[in-house]
Amino acid sequence: MPELPEVERAARRLGKAALGKTIASVKAIHPALRRKLSPAQSRAARGKRIDRVERRGKHQLIHLDSGDTLVVHFRMNGDWEIGPASAPLEPFARALIELADGTRISLVDRRALSSITLDKKGASSLPKLGREASDPSLDADYLSAALERKKVAIKPALMDQSVIAGLGNIYVAEALWEAELDPRRPAAKATKVKLTRLVEAIRLVLSPKRRRPGRYTETRGVDRFAVYDREGKACRRCDGIIERIVQAGRSTYFCPGCQRG
Numbered sequence: 001m002p003e004l005p006e007v008e009r010a011a012r013r014l015g016k017a018a019l020g021k022t023i024a025s026v027k028a029i030h031p032a033l034r035r036k037l038s039p040a041q042s043r044a045a046r047g048k049r050i051d052r053v054e055r056r057g058k059h060q061l062i063h064l065d066s067g068d069t070l071v072v073h074f075r076m077n078g079d080w081e082i083g084p085a086s087a088p089l090e091p092f093a094r095a096l097i098e099l100a101d102g103t104r105i106s107l108v109d110r111r112a113l114s115s116i117t118l119d120k121k122g123a124s125s126l127p128k129l130g131r132e133a134s135d136p137s138l139d140a141d142y143l144s145a146a147l148e149r150k151k152v153a154i155k156p157a158l159m160d161q162s163v164i165a166g167l168g169n170i171y172v173a174e175a176l177w178e179a180e181l182d183p184r185r186p187a188a189k190a191t192k193v194k195l196t197r198l199v200e201a202i203r204l205v206l207s208p209k210r211r212r213p214g215r216y217t218e219t220r221g222v223d224r225f226a227v228y229d230r231e232g233k234a235c236r237r238c239d240g241i242i243e244r245i246v247q248a249g250r251s252t253y254f255c256p257g258c259q260r261g
């Protein structure tokens with residue numbers, strides 16, 4: 001599933017290809033995507049210039065010179081394919097943004113779960129989003145206030161996009177491991193000291209250095225992550241064995257040996 005770094009990269013690629021250019025057409029090909037992009041919305045985007053491309057949480061916002069915004073979400077496995085409009089259509093192209101200069105931006109998604117819609121000027125279809133995981137103002141005080149009334153464990157609470165925008169299943173697990181925090185502890189009980197450690201851990205796991213696949217592969221085999229998807233394998237910090245549990249319908253990987261905070 002595309003997580004924050006992948007969505008950020010996708011938004012940059014899109015910006016590079018489309019910024020300042022005029023939209024020739026926007027169309028949803030797959031019926032599931034057509035439900036969210038009406039013919040009137042497609043028409044509203046036609047002939048408009050792309051002024052800004054922005055990531056907010058895992059949403060990509062394409063701001064048009066009309067004040068309207070195309071809002072894209074990749075969900076489980078969407079991505080952009082960018083090339084000339086004359087090239088053969090990608091087999092899993094679900095929506096197309098064609099530019100007046102002959103560039104075709106295809107939203108490809110094998111499972112067709114992605115979405116594209118158009119928000120009219122002044123309107124927003126985005127859910128309530130918390131501070132960005134990459135926002136320097138994300139700190140222990142903010143997290144403490146955001147988690148104070150949560151009645152769930154810290155892992156599902158951190159997955160809630162109204163707490164932190166852009167943090168998904170992989171990086172929440174990795175950050176909790178880095179901060180040595182138990183994913184099952186109640187979110188509301190996390191102390192400022194623990195949350196300070198957690199904020200540092202979130203920054204670390206999202207940093208390009210930590211994410212470089214080679215970091216662990218040199219000495220520890222092919223695993224890219226410290227705990228994610230490593231059920232039954234040895235912890236890299238203690239003698240523990242990584243466990244998988246299910247919280248709020250999602251897999252949580254953690255080390256019961258050292259994640260005791």
Ligand SMILES: [Zn+2]
Binds near residue numbers: 256258
């Ligand atoms: Zn451990």
